[in-house]
Amino acid sequence: MKKTLQNIIKQIVCIFLSLIVIAPFYMVVINSFKTKGEAARMSLRLPTEWVFDNYIQVIEKGKLLRGFSNSLLYAVVATVIAILGCAMAAYIISRRKTKFNQFVYYFILCGLFVPINYVTLAAVLKGFGLADTRLGMIIAFTSSMIPFCTFTIRNFMVSIPVELDEAGVIDGAGPVSLFFSIIIPLLKPILVTAFILEFMAVWSDFMTPLYLSSKSATWPMNLAVYNFFGKNQQYWNYVFADIVLTCLPVIIVYLLGQRYIVSGMTSGAVKE
Amino acid sequence: MNKKKIYPQWFLILPLALYIVFFLLPSIMGILYSFTDWNVRSKGELNFIGLKNYIEIFTSNKNYTEGILNTLKFTVVSNIVKLIPALLLAIMLQEGLKGRNWYRTIFYLPSVLPFLIIGLTFTSILNYNNGLLNTVLDALHLDFMKQKWLSDLNVVWKSIYGVDAWRGIGYCMTIFLAGLNSIPKSYYEAASIDGANFFHKLKYITLPMLSGAITINLVFGLTYGLKVFDIIYVLTNGGPGHETEVITTYSYQLYANGYYGMSTALNTILFAITTVIGVCVVRYMSKQEVQQ
Numbered sequence: 001m002k003k004t005l006q007n008i009i010k011q012i013v014c015i016f017l018s019l020i021v022i023a024p025f026y027m028v029v030i031n032s033f034k035t036k037g038e039a040a041r042m043s044l045r046l047p048t049e050w051v052f053d054n055y056i057q058v059i060e061k062g063k064l065l066r067g068f069s070n071s072l073l074y075a076v077v078a079t080v081i082a083i084l085g086c087a088m089a090a091y092i093i094s095r096r097k098t099k100f101n102q103f104v105y106y107f108i109l110c111g112l113f114v115p116i117n118y119v120t121l122a123a124v125l126k127g128f129g130l131a132d133t134r135l136g137m138i139i140a141f142t143s144s145m146i147p148f149c150t151f152t153i154r155n156f157m158v159s160i161p162v163e164l165d166e167a168g169v170i171d172g173a174g175p176v177s178l179f180f181s182i183i184i185p186l187l188k189p190i191l192v193t194a195f196i197l198e199f200m201a202v203w204s205d206f207m208t209p210l211y212l213s214s215k216s217a218t219w220p221m222n223l224a225v226y227n228f229f230g231k232n233q234q235y236w237n238y239v240f241a242d243i244v245l246t247c248l249p250v251i252i253v254y255l256l257g258q259r260y261i262v263s264g265m266t267s268g269a270v271k272e
Numbered sequence: 273m274n275k276k277k278i279y280p281q282w283f284l285i286l287p288l289a290l291y292i293v294f295f296l297l298p299s300i301m302g303i304l305y306s307f308t309d310w311n312v313r314s315k316g317e318l319n320f321i322g323l324k325n326y327i328e329i330f331t332s333n334k335n336y337t338e339g340i341l342n343t344l345k346f347t348v349v350s351n352i353v354k355l356i357p358a359l360l361l362a363i364m365l366q367e368g369l370k371g372r373n374w375y376r377t378i379f380y381l382p383s384v385l386p387f388l389i390i391g392l393t394f395t396s397i398l399n400y401n402n403g404l405l406n407t408v409l410d411a412l413h414l415d416f417m418k419q420k421w422l423s424d425l426n427v428v429w430k431s432i433y434g435v436d437a438w439r440g441i442g443y444c445m446t447i448f449l450a451g452l453n454s455i456p457k458s459y460y461e462a463a464s465i466d467g468a469n470f471f472h473k474l475k476y477i478t479l480p481m482l483s484g485a486i487t488i489n490l491v492f493g494l495t496y497g498l499k500v501f502d503i504i505y506v507l508t509n510g511g512p513g514h515e516t517e518v519i520t521t522y523s524y525q526l527y528a529n530g531y532y533g534m535s536t537a538l539n540t541i542l543f544a545i546t547t548v549i550g551v552c553v554v555r556y557m558s559k560q561e562v563q564q
Contacts, residue, residue, distance in 0.1 A: 010369055018378045024393050027404050041402050088283040096279045104288060106554055111295055113550025115499045117302035117539045119527050124298050143294035146287045165278060175280050204386035206502045222388050229392060236396060243389050254384040262446055
């Protein structure tokens with residue numbers, strides 16, 4: 001009896017909290033289909049007239065397609081480079097435990113805590129002639145991921161037995177083919193996790209483009225939306241449509257990759 | 273086995289080079305440039321001005337010190353506001369509640385959204401005249417609770433903590449849940465036989481066994497809190513007045529206005545704070561590794 005009462009109370013709490021989480025989503029989606037006047041009232045009522053034109057308007061006026069392709073480019077390229085590079089580094093760090101490599105590992109780990117100095121990073125990129133270019137943005141994103149990727153991949157690498165490397169060497173594999181044909185397939189779970197987490201991180205990153213890209217041609221979706229909002233604050237219908245379009249990709253990635261996200265975030269949270 | 277041959281050192285080059293040139297170098301330059309008058313008009317000619325930027329930060333009437341204190345306050349309060357409810361939620365979901373996988377998915381959802389989007393959405397929800405929150409309070413006849421959520425000096429921080437909790441509780445909860453799942457059920461059964469109540473179990477089994485999850489949550493929470501920018505920039509932009517300025521918002525303002533030297537000086541202060549905390553944490557982690 002006591003148990004069922006407890007369960008009912010828990011269900012009520014959980015349903016209440018779920019409503020608090022979902023209500024903003026619902027409000028944004030429903031208002032993105034309203035006319036300007038109706039959306040400004042921000043109510044939870046269904047639109048009296050469904051205006052699908054809002055989406056076409058923001059995609060054209062807000063230059064969202066360019067923002068979308070920039071975001072996709074940054075997220076995919078930067079993440080792939082960082083993950084491959086860090087996997088190679090993590091491999092060496094965990095296999096050749098020299099003093100130097102240990103130092104390199106903790107040296108890179110410090111980057112997990114230290115904030116990036118964007119003001120001087122912008123100056124460094126300018127020095128390389130990469131200011132306000134897509135390549136510059138990719139490099140900035142890639143380097144900001146290195147501490148996290150090295151950390152998580154190295155933690156996973158420790159669990160892969162060294163005997164596998166030795167067997168590979170006896171079969172005549174060189175270091176490069178050993179790494180790519182034996183180690184990489186074994187690392188797949190953590191690589192997928194790191195890819196998903198970093199993909200979403202780049203997609204959401206607002207500060208990096210805010211400091212580093214002043215030309216609208218290099219804006220990712222985030223910044224395009226922010227600047228569009230600055231110009232169209234009264235048009236909440238457009239803003240809401242913008243919000244929906246920016247959220248969709250990450251929500252889809254989240255729902256597909258949920259399993260990997262949780263396992264990656266929590267590696268280390270569990271005592272063995 | 274020849275380790276040098278199987279594990280070539282050049283595998284390290286790409287990430288290490290990128291890290292040094294585009295992460296470390298800017299940090300060191302930041303420290304050096306914070307002692308100069310670097311600004312938008314200085315064309316390659318920088319003058320060394322000693323500690324002037326720092327003196328300006330700590331003595332000027334522009335409330336920079338307030339911003340530094342606000343950063344620390346945000347770090348502490350936002351973590352307390354998130355971690356305690358997250359732990360309780362995790363414990364609640366852990367004990368085989370019907371539909372718990374659904375709840376997990378829903379509670380985690382906000383933490384995958386871009387901060388900018390969360391900020392814009394809540395700018396609308398917290399709008400005084402027709403935002404969702406005040407409308408709901410009206411409908412429930414709770415008018416007396418209505419507030420100018422983002423423009424009242426006494427309320428604005430609470431609004432920020434609230435939005436931050438909306439975003440972050442599910443994230444912390446997920447980490448706690450993973451920790452809880454690793455605790456053997458038999459411990460609790462044994463404790464029940466010995467007559468332990470909920471609080472005994474929490475104190476003597478759950479919390480000690482969760483130390484890994486707590487560490488991870490604290491590390492993520494501390495670094496997040498100290499570097500917080502997006503959510504405050506979009507929600508209040510440091511306002512009303514300078515009530516909700518933090519180090520990063522001041523630093524961005526100075527950068528945008530062309531005072532690069534001052535901006536890097538503020539960044540350097542943040543750098544110093546995080547380095548001290550980071551070094552402590554890395555030391556702690558490397559010690560734990562030795563023990564394993």
